[in-house]
Amino acid sequence: MTDHYAALPATTRLAAIDIGTNSIRCIVVEADTQGTFRVLDDEKAQARLGEGLSETGIICDAATRRAIDALTRMKRICAGLGAEIAAVVATSAVRKAGNQTSFLTQVKAATGLTIDVISGEQEAELAALSVLHNFTMDQQRFAMADIGGGSVEIIVAVGDHTEHLISLDLGAVFLTETCFTHDPVTSSELDKVRKLVRKELKTHGIGKGLAVSCLIGSGGTMTNIAGMIMAMRGEQYESVHRYEVLHSEVVHMLAMIARKSQKERLLIPGLNPERADIILAGMVVVDELMRRLRTNLLRINGQGIREGLILHSLQQRQLLPLRAPSRDWREALIEFGRSCRFDEQHAKQVCHLAETIFTAVAAGYELNERHHDLLIAASLLHDIGYFISYDRHHRHTYHLIRHADLFGFSPRERELIANIARYHRKAKPKISHESFAALCPDDQQLVRRLGGIVRLADGLDRRRNRQVKQLECRLTDKNLEMTLKSPREMSVELYGARSKSDLFEQAFDRPLLISAKSSD
Incomplete structure (x- = not known):
């Protein structure tokens, strides 16, 4: 072990790319041999791989082109920063796609990148890595949720011990395309989504046992909820990372958004216009999760799966311990x-x-x-x-x-x-x-x-x-x-x-x- 560390350079630059249903994210960090790292770049592209997927079962040609353009740009950014691309993973949309092999082959031919299609359980584990790196949860029973475009990954844990882990097809894009056809949505459509989410959570045991102290959320739905609540409160902070939101605020914001058309949602302060069409479905999932888990507190993790990929890569290179030490x-x-x-x-x-x-x-x-x-x-x-x-x-x-x-x-x-x-x-x-x-x-x-x-x-x-x-x-x-x-x-x-x-x-x-x- 000593020889290994002696051979390492003072710093190592690594990159990780997360190809989601709605967006593609690339994070570049510089890590040292002491187990710390700093972010050099965090690039995002709205590729919308899940566009029409629930209806056709395949990733369309336009989405494939958007993905290739984004990945080509990200690869060049990594090269410019002298970073090794340690991981490129795809999640729900590519997992479900009937033309998965064709998509992976096209991306490989155009960019040279080999994509690892990971399971929902692996997604959840990566999200958990990020949470435990950013929050002190010793001796607390809490829940984590990462809401993507195609799926939601949920973990219930006590400290760093996982009690329950599951991935459900309740992503914001999937629910929007499956359940919403009117603009604004009708009350019956909203009820349909609520019943679907509630049934899935109950069927898979979410909410059993004692209440949790809080729900820690990551993904675009979560960060946009924080952005809207922050604007509603008249607050201006540098980041939504670790921002805290009450369940009552989620309920009130959800009721307001449900009454608006997509065009009207574009004017909501704190909401990314690119999420105006899918934010409602994502917020229903958050609301139902907090009800099932019986918690009044939502804490935002602004990092998520892409940071989990970096942490996992650092662990593989023995730059971080496999079990994260409790941070004080x-x-x-x-x-x-x-x-x-x-x-x-x-x-x-x-x-x-x-x-x-x-x-x-x-x-x-x-x-x-x-x-x-x-x-x-x-x-x-x-x-x-x-x-x-x-x-x-x-x-x-x-x-x-x-x-x-x-x-x-x-x-x-x-x-x-x-x-x-x-x-x-x-x-x-x-x-x-x-x-x-x-x-x-x-x-x-x-x-x-x-x-x-x-x-x-x-x-x-x-x-x-x-x-x-x-x-x-x-x-x-x-x-x-x-x-x-x-x-x-x-x-x-x-x-x-x-x-x-x-x-x-x-x-x-x-x-x-x-x-x-x-x-x-």
Whole structure:
């Protein structure tokens, strides 16, 4: 094993292509020998291989040409990036096609690519690989679903142990072509799809046993649901990856879409126009799945099968362990901080002091455990803007966090962390600040409070040498009493805390009384 790793280059560039019923996706990554990788390119083409498939049973000539054009372009992109194409797989449409052999032969002749037609169960396993790489699900019973054009792959699991795995012919394109003939759809057509989906899920045991904590969804239907809900909420995040949607929001959005024609759906904010004709069928599947699984939470995995292909390829090359280790979001934050060359000791000291302050005020201000997690993240990363420049580094910190893929946090939470960290210095939050103004009133108040704690904790380590060895905080009816303890003098720390107490006092509406005491 040691010799194998010694022979490997510092980085390896790999590509994987997923040929689905509706679209073809190509992902290119650069991986290192430490088991990490970064995405270099993610190309998508709407080939619509499933067009007319349910009626004719074959992939039509036009769809074949679209696929060949897309695959030729993707192969050239991979070559330009110096990436080895590690896997090219086809799913439901090619699996079902009566002219499968002819299609594969034509693609091979035109592009040189050999396509591996995988089973629905293999699709589900690849989707699961991606989920477990992106979400911490230890000791939770949860479900995963990847909705494609031709099929849906469903897994029910406890942690990383699969309880139930199945592939069903309930894809968005298949259901649309099979059940919808009117535009807008009629109530009877919608009922037909619901009954079909419900029957299939029940027949195959989906929903038996205990309720699941959440449904984690991937595929175009899922990401478009997130996009529409995000637009409906008036939110603007960098990505829908790890975005969270409530079942009630899916139900309301589905009812609204069902009343619209395809032309009217083109105007729905957050919906990709290329999915306007098939989104309704896909949303029915999501709704029925959440009902059967008895969960109110849908979490979006923006990666899916193509990332699963990359992870599988890395495992085959011994660049990743066969069993993914449990990822800890705190460790991921530290890794991200190190990549930005942050002052780790200062960051951990600020985090420790911030946690002490948080504990003192949490109960009195309804701050919960998840708020505590956001505080930890913002405390650890508050100074990473130094990586770009000292000048305005609080603003650089905001942008670095906002655009980062923080493991374990949703897009909303990432935006909150970025704002909390930003206000550790300089101006307090203002409505004239675009990023702050975009938050809802409750989130604005949370940023003020947690930002005030981080700002104060940063002042308590003004010399960046962990001078404060112990911090005692006591919340009274009138103020917060804070006592700093250290064997050394603490005039600078007292000054730092007092000069940075403004946001805290404003957010909690409590004066801060700070004193210092010598300790052994």
